[in-house]
Amino acid sequence: MFSKRFAVQLQSCVRQFCTTKCLTANAQAFEYPSVSSKLVKELQGIVGQSNVSTAEAVREQHGHDESYHKSSPPELVVFAENVEHVSHVAKLCNNNNIPLIPFGTGTGLEGGINAIKGGVCLDLNKMNNILAVNQEDFDCTVEAGVSRQTLNSYLRDTGLVFPIDPGADASLCGMCATSASGTNAVRYGTMRENVLNLEVVLPDGRVFDTAGKGRRTKKTSAGYNLTNLFVGSEGTLGIITKATLRLYGIPECTASAVCSFPSVKNAVDTTVNILQCGIQMARIEFLDEVAIDAFNKYSKYDMKVAPSLFMEFTGNEGTLAKQVDLVSEIVNMNEGSDFKWAEEAEEKNRLWKARHDIVYACMALQPGSKPYSTDVCVPISRLPDVIVRSKELIDAAGIIGFTLGHVGDGNFHNLFLINDDMPDQKAKAIKLSKQIAKIAQELDGTCTGEHGIGLGKKELLLREIGEEGLEIMKQVKSTFDPNNIMNPGKVFV
Numbered sequence: 001m002f003s004k005r006f007a008v009q010l011q012s013c014v015r016q017f018c019t020t021k022c023l024t025a026n027a028q029a030f031e032y033p034s035v036s037s038k039l040v041k042e043l044q045g046i047v048g049q050s051n052v053s054t055a056e057a058v059r060e061q062h063g064h065d066e067s068y069h070k071s072s073p074p075e076l077v078v079f080a081e082n083v084e085h086v087s088h089v090a091k092l093c094n095n096n097n098i099p100l101i102p103f104g105t106g107t108g109l110e111g112g113i114n115a116i117k118g119g120v121c122l123d124l125n126k127m128n129n130i131l132a133v134n135q136e137d138f139d140c141t142v143e144a145g146v147s148r149q150t151l152n153s154y155l156r157d158t159g160l161v162f163p164i165d166p167g168a169d170a171s172l173c174g175m176c177a178t179s180a181s182g183t184n185a186v187r188y189g190t191m192r193e194n195v196l197n198l199e200v201v202l203p204d205g206r207v208f209d210t211a212g213k214g215r216r217t218k219k220t221s222a223g224y225n226l227t228n229l230f231v232g233s234e235g236t237l238g239i240i241t242k243a244t245l246r247l248y249g250i251p252e253c254t255a256s257a258v259c260s261f262p263s264v265k266n267a268v269d270t271t272v273n274i275l276q277c278g279i280q281m282a283r284i285e286f287l288d289e290v291a292i293d294a295f296n297k298y299s300k301y302d303m304k305v306a307p308s309l310f311m312e313f314t315g316n317e318g319t320l321a322k323q324v325d326l327v328s329e330i331v332n333m334n335e336g337s338d339f340k341w342a343e344e345a346e347e348k349n350r351l352w353k354a355r356h357d358i359v360y361a362c363m364a365l366q367p368g369s370k371p372y373s374t375d376v377c378v379p380i381s382r383l384p385d386v387i388v389r390s391k392e393l394i395d396a397a398g399i400i401g402f403t404l405g406h407v408g409d410g411n412f413h414n415l416f417l418i419n420d421d422m423p424d425q426k427a428k429a430i431k432l433s434k435q436i437a438k439i440a441q442e443l444d445g446t447c448t449g450e451h452g453i454g455l456g457k458k459e460l461l462l463r464e465i466g467e468e469g470l471e472i473m474k475q476v477k478s479t480f481d482p483n484n485i486m487n488p489g490k491v492f493v
């Protein structure tokens with residue numbers, strides 16, 4: 001019997017021996033072989049010449065997401081048009097030990113698409129058909145490249161909506177891959193609660209449906225939950241080529257409001273009180289005074305520069321009025337003031353768009369900067385503690401940090417502005433981010449509520465689930481991806 005170590009050495013010798021003409025010089029430094037011109041021709045044979053690009057601009061565009069992580073362009077980009085393309089490309093890469101990185105829309109915030117080990121980026125945007133909308137069953141099935149806004153525009157006349165809203169117009173399968181959520185998870189949950197089935201291509205080319213072909217039930221007890229194994233897998237297990245998603249009726253009535261508080265603690269305590277009273281809210285968002293200042297300047301508002309809550313209520317006329325009364329009472333009890341209501345649809349849309357633009361609002365304060373984000377989530381009772389402590393750390397570090405987030409879920413972000421010309425900012429942001437994640441973990445929370453592990457939080461994942469947990473995750477990965485070609489270098493230390 002060969003020992004495992006010997007087998008790995010042997011594999012690496014074979015790889016080196018097999019490496020033919022390289023496309024990029026720096027790919028030589030990686031443990032994976034470079035993409036040979038022979039392989040390029042084979043890929044062109046699968047997807048057609050026009051669907052393979054080695055152009056510098058295309059590679060660069062696919063080498064980074066919206067995070068602070070430095071760009072790592074893939075050796076080439078392949079555009080798939082259908083699941084057969086995906087299957088053949090995966091198999092070819094697998095047989096040649098070439099890294100394969102699925103690409104949605106590149107709006108991720110943890111460096112998930114950066115090709116740090118070289119290889120092939122598989123862009124799925126050309127697979128953009130909405131395959132089914134079952135109005136009477138409240139579900140739909142979309143191909144990998146369909147974005148959230150495209151789906152919702154398509155649904156406009158049906159009275160239905162796909163509500164999960166990370167702000168960015170991300171691909172829905174990318175949102176599955178990162179287990180995205182956003183402002184209205186309080187009411188609708190995250191991607192985990194809203195995916196009924198996924199079509200997945202494994203690295204060996206097999207295509208399968210995680211809940212069984214054509215299944216689209218709200219409930220199932222049939223075996224392991226393979227669907228949710230792929231939700232949040234960040235491209236490390238296989239390629240999601242189709243998603244069957246839950247839809248919701250647009251609520252009869254919606255009301256949005258903002259209000260201000262004398263301190264961060266008052267605002268967060270209000271959130272905790274509202275949730276502990278069991279009041280059904282659609283969104284409860286927090287912005288601290290630094291974020292409100294950026295919000296006012298960028299989106300032309302004149303809110304009081306103070307810690308604030310943005311809320312959304314949904315229901316019918318009767319239920320809505322009761323909720324609003326109760327929440328107003330809790331707000332007053334916590335010294336909240338300056339209640340402002342957005343009633344017209346236009347006004348509400350403007351308010352929530354401005355909330356979603358907050359990252360750009362903060363970045364506008366330091367043009368050319370990139371956002372460095374924390375993304376912790378804690379049990380709701382621990383939220384005041386972790387937010388107050390994180391703000392104290394930020395003040396002590398002498399760096400500009402914005403605090404905002406989906407406090408109704410116990411999930412919040414600190415945003416630091418990173419300018420490549422100011423290395424001390426980056427060092428401070430990295431240190432703070434780790435400190436805050438560790439505080440969250442100590443308070444029974446997680447280092448990421450919605451952005452994922454990607455490149456920057458691998459150590460924190462180990463800390464969160466321990467050596468054994470990580471080892472089990474690695475075993476799961478090797479079952480699906482024994483050659484470790486799927487998005488290597490991500491998630492696992």
Ligand SMILES: Cc1cc2c(cc1C)N(C[C@H](O)[C@H](O)[C@H](O)COP(=O)(O)OP(=O)(O)OC[C@H]1O[C@@H](n3cnc4c(N)ncnc43)[C@H](O)[C@@H]1O)c1[nH]c(=O)[nH]c(=O)c1N2
Binds near residue numbers: 168451
């Ligand atoms: C301004 C702004 C604001 C926000 C956010 C981004 C930005 C720019 N996000 C983050 C982002 O929108 C979210 O992570 C999306 O789910 C990413 O979807 P993309 O299609 O862009 O995936 P992207 O292309 O960035 O890929 C992300 C990861 O998923 C993998 N992947 C993509 N498509 C795949 C597929 N079909 N099969 C397998 N793997 C695949 C990739 O390999 C990578 O690891 C966010 N998020 C959030 O949850 N809440 C929020 O509030 C926000 N807010």
Ligand SMILES: O=C(O)C(=O)Cc1ccccc1
Binds near residue numbers: 167374416
């Ligand atoms: O706005 C949000 O809720 C986000 O998740 C985006 C984000 C990006 C960078 C820093 C903080 C938040």
Ligand SMILES: [Mn+2]
Binds near residue numbers: 182405406413450
């Ligand atoms: Mn968020």
